[in-house]
Amino acid sequence: MSAVTDAASGRGFVPRSLLVPVVLGIALLVVPLVALVGRADWSTIVDDVTAPAALSALGLSLQTGLAATALCVVLGVPIALCIARAGDRLAALLRAIVTVPLVLPPMVGGVALLFLFGRTGWLGPILADWGFRVPFTTPAVVLAQTFVALPFLVLAVEGAVRSVGVGYEETAAALGAGRWRILLRVTLPLAAPGLVAGVILCFARAIGEFGATALFAGNAPGVTQTMPLAIYTAFNGAGVSQDTAIALSLLLLVTSVAVLLVVRAWRPGAPR
Amino acid sequence: MSAAARPSRAPIAAAVAALTLALAGCASAQDAPTASSQATEGTALDGELTIFAAASLTTAFDELAAEFEAQHPGVDVRPIAYDGSSTLATQIVEGAPADVFASADEATMARVVEAGLATDPVAFATNTLVLVVPIGDPGDVEGLDGLADPDRTVVLCAPEVPCGAASQALLEDAGVVPSIDSAEQSVTAVLAKVAAGEADAGLVYVTDAAASADVESIEVAGAEQVVNTYPIVALDDAADPDVAAAFVAFVTSEEGRAVLAGLGFGAP
Numbered sequence A: 001m002s003a004v005t006d007a008a009s010g011r012g013f014v015p016r017s018l019l020v021p022v023v024l025g026i027a028l029l030v031v032p033l034v035a036l037v038g039r040a041d042w043s044t045i046v047d048d049v050t051a052p053a054a055l056s057a058l059g060l061s062l063q064t065g066l067a068a069t070a071l072c073v074v075l076g077v078p079i080a081l082c083i084a085r086a087g088d089r090l091a092a093l094l095r096a097i098v099t100v101p102l103v104l105p106p107m108v109g110g111v112a113l114l115f116l117f118g119r120t121g122w123l124g125p126i127l128a129d130w131g132f133r134v135p136f137t138t139p140a141v142v143l144a145q146t147f148v149a150l151p152f153l154v155l156a157v158e159g160a161v162r163s164v165g166v167g168y169e170e171t172a173a174a175l176g177a178g179r180w181r182i183l184l185r186v187t188l189p190l191a192a193p194g195l196v197a198g199v200i201l202c203f204a205r206a207i208g209e210f211g212a213t214a215l216f217a218g219n220a221p222g223v224t225q226t227m228p229l230a231i232y233t234a235f236n237g238a239g240v241s242q243d244t245a246i247a248l249s250l251l252l253l254v255t256s257v258a259v260l261l262v263v264r265a266w267r268p269g270a271p272r
Numbered sequence B: 001m002s003a004a005a006r007p008s009r010a011p012i013a014a015a016v017a018a019l020t021l022a023l024a025g026c027a028s029a030q031d032a033p034t035a036s037s038q039a040t041e042g043t044a045l046d047g048e049l050t051i052f053a054a055a056s057l058t059t060a061f062d063e064l065a066a067e068f069e070a071q072h073p074g075v076d077v078r079p080i081a082y083d084g085s086s087t088l089a090t091q092i093v094e095g096a097p098a099d100v101f102a103s104a105d106e107a108t109m110a111r112v113v114e115a116g117l118a119t120d121p122v123a124f125a126t127n128t129l130v131l132v133v134p135i136g137d138p139g140d141v142e143g144l145d146g147l148a149d150p151d152r153t154v155v156l157c158a159p160e161v162p163c164g165a166a167s168q169a170l171l172e173d174a175g176v177v178p179s180i181d182s183a184e185q186s187v188t189a190v191l192a193k194v195a196a197g198e199a200d201a202g203l204v205y206v207t208d209a210a211a212s213a214d215v216e217s218i219e220v221a222g223a224e225q226v227v228n229t230y231p232i233v234a235l236d237d238a239a240d241p242d243v244a245a246a247f248v249a250f251v252t253s254e255e256g257r258a259v260l261a262g263l264g265f266g267a268p
Helices: A016-039 A045-049 A052-085 A088-103 A106-117 A124-129 A138-164 A167-174 A179-190 A192-208 A211-216 A227-235 A242-262 B010-030 B055-071 B085-093 B106-114 B144-148 B162-174 B187-195 B206-211 B241-251 B254-262
Strands: B047-049 B051-054 B075-077 B081-083 B100-102 B122-127 B129-134 B154-157 B182-184 B201-205 B215-218 B228-234
Touching: A016 A242, A045 A052, A045 A242, A052 A088, A052 A138, A052 A179, A052 A192, A052 A227, A052 A242, A088 A138, A106 A124, A106 A138, A106 A211, A138 A179, A138 A192, A138 A211, A167 A179, A179 A192, A192 A242, A211 A227, A227 A242, B047 B241, B051 B055, B051 B085, B055 B075, B055 B081, B055 B187, B055 B206, B055 B241, B055 B254, B081 B085, B085 B100, B085 B106, B100 B241, B106 B162, B106 B228, B122 B254, B129 B162, B129 B187, B129 B206, B144 B162, B144 B201, B154 B162, B154 B187, B162 B187, B162 B201, B162 B228, B182 B187, B187 B201, B187 B206, B187 B215, B201 B206, B206 B215, B228 B241, B241 B254
Parallel strands: B047 B075, B051 B081, B051 B100, B154 B182, B154 B201
Antiparallel strands: B100 B228, B122 B228, B129 B201, B129 B215
16 A cells, blocks of 8 residues: 555545446445345344353354464464564464465364364374364364464464564663563563454354364354354255354354454555 | 465465464353363263254254253253254264264265264164145145145255255155255255245155144154164364263263153154
8 A cells, every 4th residue: 555655645546437346346245234234133132142042052162262362472472472573484384374374274274183183084083082072073173163263363463573673672681681571571462452353253264164174173053153153054055043053154254344343454565 | 274374375275374373362262161071970961062953953952951051060052053964964974073973874974074073873763754735734635645736836855955865765755756845955955935825745754743733744654664764973173072972971861862752753
């Protein structure tokens, strides 16, 4: 954008005729969602969303989404710090690795997880000897969600940490602060907006996860059937009703919009 | 064979294993066995029952499970996982924790048996196919020949799933080459698309067609020649083998048969 924007006035010289694709594109994004809202049966929506099957899917989505987000924070913040402070080559390599799940079809992630933890996978038989089975359990949902959501957290936090720079850290170090103290009192507070944005995007991505979950965790109501899977199952005519599917879709939509409103300040590369 | 034994992968494997253990902790609390019942004939059954059933059994098994729970108050039947038989079989073979599996055909059940996870499935019902169209037949499909017209929107079950295998056999017998717009993974997915009016025609089981108010059925000559037989089995790894066996016995009992017959399923 900066190439076409006049920095002095803050308003650029974008050709006005570009409005045509802009309007068409925005319409493509918004009108289908309006159609979804229009299809909802408002008289029964409360009943649909509070039906036992719907509540079960909703509750499971929230629990697994929160667990996955926590796991992403524990694993992702250190990765982000590492990338932000690594040399160019190592940073590029790590960033590429972290970005892979973002561009990969989630189904591929699900198959890969199954080939690691599955009955015939690398780790599956070893864990089975210890009495643990991961696929088709609630923890499998969390792992699948973490797999697809981690890049969102890492990239957001890395951008924030990098943009803050190391100046304040050097000052703190010169004043005698240790590494942990610098991390907790300087680096993370300065990167807080990026961290918040990353956490929220990560959570939104986790509760929307479908492909990897479907393959790796399956579709058992109450155990692995999250909202996206309940919607898919309902749309295919089994399980909860189609009205419930529409109601759940709306709920996911509302959640997503709310999440985006919370992170409205988040833009790639934006100053805090 | 053990991947973790190789030095290069050991640290990663150990890290992942540690993580997995931490995660599995929250599942084991929830999966804690309610009671290790020593139930034999005549004593009360208790425990949890996880059923994986073909999508076409949705109505029937919801009813059967409710009856079974009513007769055995100590048994908690978990919400049943309904999906295409083929999807369920794959999940079971890959380690999904099911106690009972009911498939819409014998070939799909055979995959689970061949994987060494169950023995001696029992046939409990049969089903045949019927052509369904939205109310009023807006696509003028009229008969099986209508499925060959590329201008109509035709959805069928994918050949890999039981209703798809049956559809293929039926169409081959009739000498019709269908112009398929979408190959679905379960019969309920086909029915849902026809019922919504998004497709002009599809082939589903007579039981599904009878249960839907949003489609019209068109009898197909030769449909009675293509019969799907539904087998059910208690899996060897069932958490509570007595409960699983009791449910299988219930489905195949006079009482179970009556429920199935009431919904249009044929006798095995």
